[in-house]
Amino acid sequence: MNIFGYRIPMMASLLVWAVLWEIVGRLDLIFLIPPMTSIIETGVHLVQTSSWQKASIITLRSFGIGMSLAIGVGVPLGILMGRFKAVDNIMGLWVNMFVSAPLSALVPVLMILFGLGETTVVVTVFLFAVWIIVLDARAGVMQVPTSLLEMGRSYGANGWVLFTKIILLSALPEILAGIRIGLIRGVKGVVIGQILVSIIGYGELFELFSRSFEMESFWALTLILFVVAMLLSAFVETFEKRIEYYAGAR
């Protein structure tokens, strides 16, 4: 962005909002919005407490397990749906239903099924992330150009070789896009899961902070989550950019 001929860095707008927040906070209008500086200060203290560190480890673990399951199940399922009409017919309706369903409403049911613990959170992460991964992998496999498949066959590729050398690589950009969106949904899943279960990880901390009106800690934790989600997304995006570079001809 350019203003009066000066190049403004991308993150500059965040700075403007932070200053605005600081002013509103200093004016002491509502207790919900403490000054930005004291939020950051609290955040620095927060990350040094053992309760935050324990909560983070639990959260990361739930997220990691849930995401691994979502990718491990979602990508193969999507590929199968893209390749085989029968699988697509059996699973298509369910996947499309779940991808747009308000999954938060299901979490209480999950609590009954899996108990008030980490398992419920893992399942929540899985359910939030898996469907979009399935749909994108399916789309990627279905979009492999016919001529590329014919090319493979005419030069002697068949079955597994055709799949690994042509179909999988051709579908890679879509598969990665699905995983990136899945990761972001997974972050939502882990937070919503923990908040609803409310006795583990960040859910417990959020519950504690908001009940005792510790708004600085509440906002600090929120900021940390935002930053982590954005970094995750940016990380996968750099991967995608490299892949898209090779896929540029399509």
Added chain:
Amino acid sequence: MQLSAIPAVQPSAPVTSNDPVVQVRSICKTYGDIEALRNIDLEFSRGKLTTLLGPSGCGKTTLLKIIAGLVPANSGEIRVNGRAVTGPGPERAFVFQDFALMPWATVMRNVAFGLELRGVNAAERKRVATRYIEEVGLAGFEEKYPHELSGGMRQRVGIARAFAVNADVLLLDEPFSAVDEQNRRKFQEDLLRLVDLEKKTFIFVTHSIEEAVYVSDRIVLLSPRPGRISQVIDPKIDRSASPDDIRRDPGYLDTVEEIWDGLRHYVD
């Protein structure tokens, strides 16, 4: 010295027009209710460039893909080197209208892909691919990716890939239709040079009459819906002349006119 060593000196297959490398026998093809090809009988001579020419919808690409083994025929038979074939095989190589290059692979890997699938070792692949990349005029572009090349250069990669597998028959499906006009002329001239250099059998599909007459030893005219053979023309053109002289040759112009007369009533 034994006498049996002598035949090895002679060419394994005599290069005469009576030696069909590809035989098409009463091929029929329907797509649902649409009859695409009806009873096609054709023979393609070794070492010649034969063009399948016709208006769109005449089934010329379908016929080429049936010969390639990519599309199954409803009835009839394709014989290559005297053997009936039902699928793709190493004695045929295909050049695609939309190039069909792997966007994630370099020019080198794309050209060597046929060899890679045949299990040829990396050093040999590189040697062969380098030779054909040079032959089609892409030396220096070995490590580029397809999206870094122009349309014309991409099709050169497709042609080099087809040459690299050393097939007897090259099947070209409107290879220059996605290439701009200036490049197309250059391509046609290069194709004639490669035909001369490689001594292979070419089956070429196009909808351009001028292109067909310019490059072909024989032109097979197909009529549309259902596709049938309407005419076979052998242009009598002196190919040793320069490209510009060929395009001004009365024989060339007469043949273009003759084909146009044959096709005119399909367009109306």
